[in-house]
Amino acid sequence: MLSGRRFRVEFTDEQAEFAERIGSVSRAVWNTGLAQRREYRRRGAWINYREQAHELVDAKEEHAWLKEVPGHCLQQALIDLDEACRRHGTFRVRWRSTRRWAPSFRFPEGSKMAVEKLNRRTWRVKLPKLGYVKFRGSRSLDGETIRSATVSRDGGRWFVSFLVDDLMTTPEEHLVPGSAVGVDRGVAVAVATSDGDLIDRQFVTAGERRRTVVLQRKLSHTAKNSKNRTKIKAALAKLRTAERHRREDFCAQTAHRLAHANAAVVYEDLKTKQMTRRAKPVEDPDHPGHFLPNGAGSKSGLNRSILGKGWYRFEQSLTSVARYTGTRVVKVPAAFTSQRCSVCRHVDPKSRESQAVFRCIHCLRPAEHADVNAAKNILAAGLAVTACREAATPASVAVTSTQEPAGNREELLLQPV
Known part of the structure; x- marks a missing residue:
């Protein structure tokens, strides 16, 4: 099956400079192709990869800097642009700016x-x-x-x-058949399981947090495009990169542990992108041009907490490792999982005494950690979904693999426009 292998490169000074140039040219090709597609759409017309690839050949005759970089990287940029426009729509694809987009290019062969x-x-x-x-x-x-x-x-x-x-295939049966676990993702605790485990880790130390505040304060007083500003931005990027790597490591290790120990892992179907949107401004009807308090500060803090725990990254890691263990990954709706008692199934928001304590007011059972109670509800819902699927699918019907087939440039050209 297809998998990724990432290694740190040891460029020479000349290679690093040339790599920066390749990334800049690929970014220019992406932005030019996106602008062309948007202009065509405004006129009610379409343009696809085939036409843009032919125009790229003509552009190389006029602009010598396009010939200096590998042509495969530029063609791959147009292929990625074509796929992004097909998937998200032409006007929803983002521009690649020098500030927010890190140089990246692909060699397809x-x-x-x-x-x-x-x-x-x-x-x-x-x-x-x-x-x-x-x-x-x-x-x-x-x-x-x-x-x-x-x-x-x-x-x-x-x-x-x-x-x-890697020439490996998904096993037909898990090493521990019949085992299952429910997972609840939270803000205070990153992962809580139905077995009672609370898995969490601090990705930023107190000293790094203080240093980040100091650097952000210094950055606000620097002049644009100055050497001092570039130096401070590099220091901030180093801190954030370390935090991101720790988060990715935590998600990968946790997913590996759960997938190897359980034949089925159930978690909530959370829309992280929608949950972390900023609060909409509320206009004051009595004073035009003014706005009412909308809790934007609290919402921003909640968004940072959700993104800081890596909910979506954990979901990606779990899906990836499940291919090698044969683990079934099940998503269930998140409604009322934190307000329902895992014993008597009674739903009442008053049972959630605090963020960490759940005490059912109906069956009066002993208090339990709220996230563990939610994980048990998630597991019960997942087992019900799995039972319904197995009952509805005949034994002779094979389950289709969820892995996408490997594609190449020729396959993309055969797709309808």
Whole structure:
């Protein structure tokens, strides 16, 4: 099955400068292609990848800087743009700005990449026009077929991500058949399970939090495009990168633990993107141009807490590792899971005494952690959904895999416009 392998790149100064140039040209091609698509849509017409790829060839004759970078990277940028416009709509695709978009480009022809092992820690790969690029071999690539390579900058460091086919398949049965667990994601505790486990971790230390506040205060007093501002932004990016890496590590380890121990994992179907939207302003009808208090400060704090726990990242990690263990991942509606008693099934918001305490006012059972009680309700709902699916699906009908097939440029060109 398809999987990703990410390694830290050791660029030379010339290679790092050329990689920045490739990323800048790819960003320019993306923005130009998006502007062209939007202009066509305003006139009621369409333009697809095939037409834009032909126009890119003509543009190379007029602009020499387009010829300096690998053509595959520019074509892949147009392919990604075509897929984004098909999936989200032309006017919902974002521009790639120099401030918010880190340089990134992809080499799609993985079969033509030569990977060599230099020593125990260092490997190298030959990329078009970049030459041999060294990277830290934190894991072996032996026996895996490389499909593509993506070079990206994360903070002040460069990384290469290989899309590989590891020749593994999803097992038909889990090692622990019949086991199941419910998972409740929260703000105070990142993950609570129906077994009573409370899994959490602090991704930012108190010292890092204080340093972030100091740097943000200094940043507000610096002049735009100054060297001091660039230096402070780099320091902030380093702190946020460390926090993100800790969060990703926590989500991956927690998902690995739950998937290997349970044949079914049930969690709430939370719409994280909608839940973390900013509060809408409320206009004052008596004073035009003025606005009423809408709790935007509290909502912003809640949004930071939700995003800081990595709810969606945990969902992605769990889905990925479930392919290797044969774990069934089930989503259930989140309505009333935190207000329902897991024993008598009575629903009452008064039973939730506080954020961490649940005491049912109907059956008067002993108090329990509120997140654990919610996880038990989630598990019960998931088992009911699983039983209904198994009863409705005949034994002779195979379950379709949820993994998307590997695509390439030729397959994309055959898609209808």
